[in-house]
Structures are given as structure tokens and as C-alpha cells.
Amino acid sequence: MAEDNDHIITVRIVTPDGVVYDHHARLLVVNAIDGELGIMANHEPIIAPLKIAEVRVERIDGPTHENHIAVNGGFMEFSNNVASIVADSAERQRNIDLSRAQRAKERAEKAIAAANAKHDTDQVKRASVALQRAVNRIQVKQK
Structure with missing residues (x-):
């Protein structure tokens, strides 16, 4: 042993x-x-x-x-x-709520688009991190 x-x-x-x-x-x-x-x-x-x-x-x-x-x-x-x-x-x-993660991904994508339209690079960076987190959760859940 x-x-x-x-x-x-x-x-x-x-x-x-x-x-x-x-x-x-x-x-x-x-x-x-x-x-x-x-x-x-x-x-x-x-x-x-x-x-x-x-x-x-x-x-x-x-x-x-x-x-x-x-x-x-x-x-x-x-x-x-x-x-x-x-x-x-x-x-x-096992604890990831897939639909919640997908909604977070959609919100982040919309936030990136809105920030790009305003040329707000700080907001683009923050929304990009949120997008990475949501995509990570989705990918882990779908394993």
C-alpha cells in the first residue's frame, strides 16, 4: 500500500x-x-x-x-x-448550468459589440474576459 x-x-x-x-x-x-x-x-x-x-x-x-x-x-x-x-x-x-453559461456567453458577445461600437477598449477587455469564462464553462460542461 x-x-x-x-x-x-x-x-x-x-x-x-x-x-x-x-x-x-x-x-x-x-x-x-x-x-x-x-x-x-x-x-x-x-x-x-x-x-x-x-x-x-x-x-x-x-x-x-x-x-x-x-x-x-x-x-x-x-x-x-x-x-x-x-x-x-x-x-x-457536474455543477455547471449550461443554459446559464450560454446566456453569459451571449451577454458577453453583445457587450463586446457595444463596446467596439463606442471604441471603449477597457470595456472590450472586460467583456472579452467574461466571454472566455463563459466559453470555458460551456466547453467543460460538454466534455
């Missing part, structure tokens, strides 16, 4: 609202600013800023048991076989 624990990591995702995810895994895949990272047990310690993207966790309780989490930026720290992700918001695939 001790040998099995040598290949296990703990994955925790925390937002200002509390813990969103806390499980043991064999593999964690995150999308860092510099590219995709796969983290397994005994990986070198690392801190990486994250994109608005999916986090994928291959759980230890089955070779095909994966969890998908929509993470809206933040950062990941990995050391001593514990991956801690801190994000402004994160949502597990």
Missing part, C-alpha cells in the same frame, strides 16, 4: 467562496500561461499562473475516472505531492 501512495497527489482547488475540489489523483493537467502542464507524484515544486481554462484530474479510484473543472485564472502551487490551485472562481463540470 505504501508503494501506491508514492504515486498519489492531492489536488485542492480553492476560491474566495471556499474549497471547490479536494481529491487524490494520479495526474493533474492545468493550462498555465506558458502552456499545458501535467503534474504527477514527485514532480519538482512549481508555482504557475493559470489561464482561464479547464483543469483535468485523473482520480485514483479508476483509470477512466476523470474530473473536469472550469477554472477562471489564478495560480497553481505544487510541492510535497500537494497541488493547490487558488482561483477567483472555479466550477466542477
Whole structure:
């Protein structure tokens, strides 16, 4: 059994609202600013800023048991076989309301169009982030 624990990591995702995810895994895949990272047990310690993207966790309780989490930026720290992700918001695939995410996407697209018409670059940037978040949630839900 001790040998099995040598290949296990703990994955925790925390937002200002509390813990969103806390499980043991064999593999964690995150999308860092510099590219995709796969983290397994005994990986070198690392801190990486994250994109608005999916986090994928291959759980230890089955070779095909994966969890998908929509993470809206933040950062990941990995050391001593514990991956801690801190994000402004994160949502597990099973908790995503697809129709709500699609409405958020439509609102963001309209906001981008309106901001472009007014040449308001700050509003375009804010609405573009909202669009990225909505698209991320939609993609994670549809996995």
C-alpha cells in the first residue's frame, strides 16, 4: 500500500467562496500561461499562473475516472505531492448550468459589440474576459 501512495497527489482547488475540489489523483493537467502542464507524484515544486481554462484530474479510484473543472485564472502551487490551485472562481463540470453559461456567453458577445461600437477598449477587455469564462464553462460542461 505504501508503494501506491508514492504515486498519489492531492489536488485542492480553492476560491474566495471556499474549497471547490479536494481529491487524490494520479495526474493533474492545468493550462498555465506558458502552456499545458501535467503534474504527477514527485514532480519538482512549481508555482504557475493559470489561464482561464479547464483543469483535468485523473482520480485514483479508476483509470477512466476523470474530473473536469472550469477554472477562471489564478495560480497553481505544487510541492510535497500537494497541488493547490487558488482561483477567483472555479466550477466542477457536474455543477455547471449550461443554459446559464450560454446566456453569459451571449451577454458577453453583445457587450463586446457595444463596446467596439463606442471604441471603449477597457470595456472590450472586460467583456472579452467574461466571454472566455463563459466559453470555458460551456466547453467543460460538454466534455
